[in-house]
Structure formats: structure tokens, C-alpha cells
Amino acid sequence: MINGSSCSRRPKRGRALFSLIGGTLLLFAACATNQQDAETTTSSSIPLVEATTTSTLAPAGAAEFPDLGLETVVPSEWVLRQEALAQGSAAMLYDAGDTAALVILGRVEDLEEPIVETDPSEIAIAVSRRLAGFFFEDGTETVTVEVATVDGAEAGAAQVKLDHEDGSHTVTRTTIVVGGDGARYATLLYQSEFPEERIAQGIEVLERLALLN
16 A cells, blocks of 8 residues: 555555554555664654543544644544554554444655545545555445535545445545645545444544644
């Protein structure tokens, strides 16, 4: 998913999302190491927000991503993996045992295959399809274009839902922010069993995306 021939591997399709998260984060770290020609992955200035326990599921706090020029919230009981970095990208995840959700932030230009679309909503569709293809098995696709507003920048949002033969579905929802230094994405991925309140938290991460001053 990240540039570089050694980083073109994909997780085995059809496996549960939660079982892919650990391998994906390791892949991000390995890609960063290869691209930097270093023995270990270089850490970034992204703050590590510790997971908290609460019954209210309120946001745990803000997080800044200086390499991306973005900020958003990290919900309570979600873990921001500071070490899972590659080319300015970060992965934020919550593992619920049998289910999980994952939010990935990054630059569109850093995706392995170029995105040729220029309209923010079309970019959002393309990124959602790309990441859905990376994490999930094939299914019947339903695309929904969403409204996105980010102060000081063009923005677009889209969701790709895949209905699978076993009756389950997966959702990949992306918000795109286009600034002077290119397009950036925040993508939420989850499976049909993921709790509704957690889905709302993941969507809030995308809705509260903002440019750093």
C-alpha cells in the first residue's frame, strides 16, 4: 500500500480485519525502515495518546499529525500506534476481540498505485476502493458520496460498502482534504459486527479532521 516494491504485499484476503491490523502495522513499519535505509523505524512527532477506559465513549483527546498537516480526535479506548509510521502516515485502531475498526491517515501520493482523480469526492471513492481491496475480500459494491467540510481546504468524502456472500458486509469510508501540498486522506474501515457506538466514534474522527495552523 506504501510506495516501494518491497512494500507491495497484501494481507490474505477474507480474514477478519482485527487479525490483519497487527500485520499491517508491522508492514507500515517495515516499509518505513526500507525507505529510510535504516535499521529501525524512525519515530515522528505524532503524540501517543494512551487508551483510556470509560463507559461514555467520549473522545479521549486531540492528536496532531505534523507530517500531514492534520489534526483530529482519538476516541476513548482507541489506541494510536506511534510506531506504525511510513512516509508520514499513521494508523489508529481499536481491537474489540472478534471485531475491530481501523482508521488510517496518509497522503494520497504515498499510495502504491497513483490516484488519477482530481475531484475530492472522486479521490475519496478511489482511496476507499483501494483500501477496501487491500483489507477485504470481494463483494457487491455500493458507493455513497458524502458531504465533507474542512475549514480552509477543499474536501470530499465517500463510502464503499461491500456485501459478502456469507451475509456480512464491510465498510470503507474516506474523507479527503486537498491543500497546497497535495491531497490527504483519513479512512475508517470496519466490519458489520462492529458496535454502532464505535462506528460513530470512527466517523467522528473523520468529521473532526482539520488542518493544522
